[in-house]
Amino acid sequence: MxxxxxxxxxxxxxxxxxxxxxxxxxxxxxxxxxxxxxxxxxxxxxxxxxxxxxxxxxxxxxxxxxxxxxxxxxxxxxxxxxxxxxxxxxxxxxxxxxxxxxxxxxxxxxxxxPAEARATFLGATRDLDEARTLVVDIGGGSTEVVVGRGKDIESAVSLNIGSVRLTERFLHADPPTAGEIAACGEHIDALLAPIASFAPVERFVGVAGTITTVAAHALELPAYDSRAIHGAKLDRDVVRTACNDLLNMTVADRRALGFMHPGRADVIGGGALILDRIIDRLPLDTDVMIASERDILDGIAWMAADPRLG
Known part of the structure; x- marks a missing residue:
């Protein structure tokens, strides 16, 4: 039927x-x-x-x-x-x-x-093959780190580090001082320590607004273009350079970037620092980050059809 x-x-x-x-x-x-x-x-x-x-x-x-x-x-x-x-x-x-x-x-x-992490993974990987995948979603208040293959999730962790939370807590100067960045980085590393022992993955997918904005900067886009961003394969060193560029800019300089949403400009530095530390600390068998426009929102949609997915 x-x-x-x-x-x-x-x-x-x-x-x-x-x-x-x-x-x-x-x-x-x-x-x-x-x-x-x-x-x-x-x-x-x-x-x-x-x-x-x-x-x-x-x-x-x-x-x-x-x-x-x-x-x-x-x-x-x-x-x-x-x-x-x-x-x-x-x-x-x-x-x-x-x-x-x-x-x-x-x-x-x-x-x-954990439910937020599962929904993120569901949305990000639904259309991908079954390679072992790490999905990272950096939000405003938390960051989800999920490892799985196909529809099977091996590990799903939600960490209380996000672009808004860390900006409010650590990054007060404009641009942030070296001391603020160091203190924020140490805090991120401490929370990442328990998941740094994950077995290496074959594919690294980054989702949500912080990561897609970093991707837009790495791609040198004149304006935000979801078609150019979705599926873009970016070398990890290029991504880290983009993260550090955004972290060390003034808010005014960030707002002047054609792809930057004005409501994200004041907090993107905190999110970029999280992404930089994740790339540095987590075990990856790939030098590429795949940027994706499919994320928790798509996972929530699938939950509407089958609430058991949540």
Whole structure:
């Protein structure tokens, strides 16, 4: 019996951005209709206060209302809203979820670290062959490091290091001082130490906004071009050079880059430093990073068809 086609709206509500994907799922085939992103900085000061700030909640709810207007226009049949690091860290996360449910009519799923990592791997590798793969997703509040083959995940780790979290905690000067960078790097290395003993992998895939922005810089793109970025194979030394360039720029110089989203310019240095340390510390049997535009948002969409995947 042929599986029915279903149109889903998948929401990824992270520390820095909220994204929407509307797509059709038909068996093992996904057809995208709309991808949208808004930088809302929901995780503003959560690392320091343990709470979602009122103004950050307001920005995120406003973006969600804008997205909600698209759902009936595009004939969506099922909605899945997933929240990650900022909401799971915040003591008022439940109140935020109540507000989202009031707008969309569905209760947000607050993914714990391992579930976030699984969804990331699912989205990033669905269309790849079964080579043993490392997937890295650097978000605003956390970084997911996942190793697996095909649909089988061997190890999935979520670390409390992200572009927003580390910028707020360590990188205060503009540009960051050598001392700030050293202290931040030491903190990252300490958290990476337990996973540096992973067995080497055949393929390294980097996903999400920090990594695709670094890829755009490595490719010297005049403007952000997802078609040029998706699937780009970048030498690790080229990636590390791009990371260090972005880390040591002023915020104004970053904003002047044609591919840079203005809402990412002030925190990209922290994310770039995480990527640089991961490349340096994790065991890789490849000198290439593959940049991918497929990530946790795609994994959330697949979860809409089969909740067991989450």
């Amino acid at each position: 042929t599986e029915p086609r279903i149109r889903v709206a998948a929401f990824d509500c992270g520390t820095n951005s909220i994204r929407l994907l509307i797509c059709d799922l038909h068996g093992d085939v996904k057809s995208d209709h709309l991808r949208e992103m808004k930088i809302v900085r929901l995780g503003q000061d959560v690392d320091r206060t343990g709470r979602l700030a009122d103004e950050a909640i307001g920005r995120t709810l406003s973006a969600t209302r804008d997205y909600a207007e698209l759902i009936p226009l595009l004939g969506v049949e099922r909605i899945v809203f997933c929240a990650t690091s900022a909401v799971r860290d915040a003591e008022n996360g439940e109140a935020f979820c109540d507000a989202i449910e009031g707008i969309l009519g569905v209760r947000p799923i607050v993914l714990d670290g």
